Amino acid sequence: MPTDIEIAQAAKITPISEIAASAGLQPQEIEPYGYDKAKIKLDPEVNRSTDLGKLILVTSINPTPAGEGKSTVTVGLADALKLAGKNTMIALREPSLGPVMGLKGGATGGGYAQVVPMADINLHFTGDFHALTSAHDTLSAVLDNSLHQGNPLNLDPRRILWKRVVDINDRALRHVTVGLGGPTSGVPREDGFDITVASELMAILTLSTDLMDLKARINRIVVGYTYDKEPVTVADLGVAGALTVLLKDAIKPNLVQTLAHTPAIIHGGPFANIAQGTNSILATKTALQLADYVVTEAGFGADLGGEKFLDVKVPLLGKTPDAIVIVATIRALKHHGGVALGDLNDENIEALSAGLENLGQHLTAMNRYGVPVVVAINRFTADTPQELAVIKDYVAQFGATAYTTEVWAKGGEGAKDLAQAVIEKAAQESDFTPLYQPNDSATDKLNAIVQTIYGGETVVLSDKAQKQLKEFEARGWDKLPIIMAKTQYSLSDDAKKLGAPKDFAIHIREFVPKLGAGFLVALTGNIMTMPGLPKHPAALDIDIDEKGRITGLF
Incomplete structure (x- = not known):
């Protein structure tokens, strides 16, 4: 099987002008950046539809260090919706060079469910x-x-x-x-x-x-x-x-395409463990104005990007999701059940069953918002039919259905069942209910996140954090939404507590007021806003030859 970059390099890319036209954009509405990417102009004179398309939010369980393929499923699902005859677009975040040169990798999907030009997007893109x-x-x-x-x-x-x-x-x-x-x-x-x-x-x-x-x-x-x-x-x-x-050009959303030529808007890239973890309001809104179905993702698990999308972005976007997809992998669930990273390819029903509690907490949390939820099992080659059956039986207890996806190997063809389920779920009536109200106190918001989304017990504030909240109240900042800066690997603030820990507290060491963004960042545990490189960073495997052909970029 070729690597991700080899698949992307072999792809036939449609001129970006044709992709723009297929999305309903006029030539004067884009600024081409070469042959295969473009900026979408912010033109107040352009009147776009006020009837917004269906919004599909893709999130996940708590991931392993390598990630669970959320972007890959997002791309594959969008391509599957296109195969079903739906006018579809994607809205994704831009990759950061930190993980590209570090451990996790890029954010353009993988295999035959990618956005292209993959190398450009993962490196400097449009600057x-x-x-x-x-x-x-x-x-x-x-x-x-x-x-x-x-x-x-x-x-x-x-x-x-x-x-x-x-x-x-x-x-x-x-x-x-x-x-x-x-x-x-x-x-x-x-x-x-x-x-x-x-x-x-x-x-x-x-x-x-x-x-x-x-x-x-x-x-x-x-x-x-x-x-x-x-x-x-x-x-x-x-x-x-x-x-x-x-920032006059950076604010303009970027237009590219998937391998199946589905239009994709990629714009902005805040991490979900230290920021809000979603692509831009402008990217999502533009896609919703142009397409009947928009598939978007929120970074890391539903405890981070999912919650922040629903409680921070949705009020500004003015559109709630019509369906939520939680991505899970058998590998990650076995890891949450106690299996070491090096043994995840071995069938282990006992560990898988134990790790399913992590998926259960995310299902409970997302069901809380009143939006239809489905589960996408991102299948790996080592996954067995018995393991798949265990997940599907477990998910049914929550009134949801799990669908096996094989988009890495098959592209949109590998998510046809998931796409049909999403179409049906998005057509249902929903009653979106936010987790908290704007006038709730910061402490009430924190406890709502910890107890409802994480399944924890309480919030413990350091002396510094308590003093800060008093100062914020005096300045009128205490009613801002909360962005939890927390490890992505656990529902708690301890990365080693896998699965679905109970009776734990989240420790807030300090707050950072971000009045321009319009929220308070709560720093938990030992979360860092500047990551470090691993012992073997991805940069060691990346190279280029005399013809300019890149290798090792996943």
């Missing part, structure tokens, strides 16, 4: 992440320059929230000192780097409805506090216009 990095670090430079030029805003260097970013996993940059080298080199202070996808600018880009909303949100970013403990914003620094200029 959106570079623009975000440049804008973010421009703000850092302006902030440090203000300190150097007499500190007119009375910023306390010890209370600066705004770190620098780079789109690579680099643990050595988590904590740094800047401003060394004498009086001409700035004011010495402690600083650090986050990965670009954790930048508030990434969150803002994906939650903005237009260019002016982007600028307004940038103005609201809190970069730090004065010596009097008053917040300092980008509006105080006066550079929102310049940052918006740097």
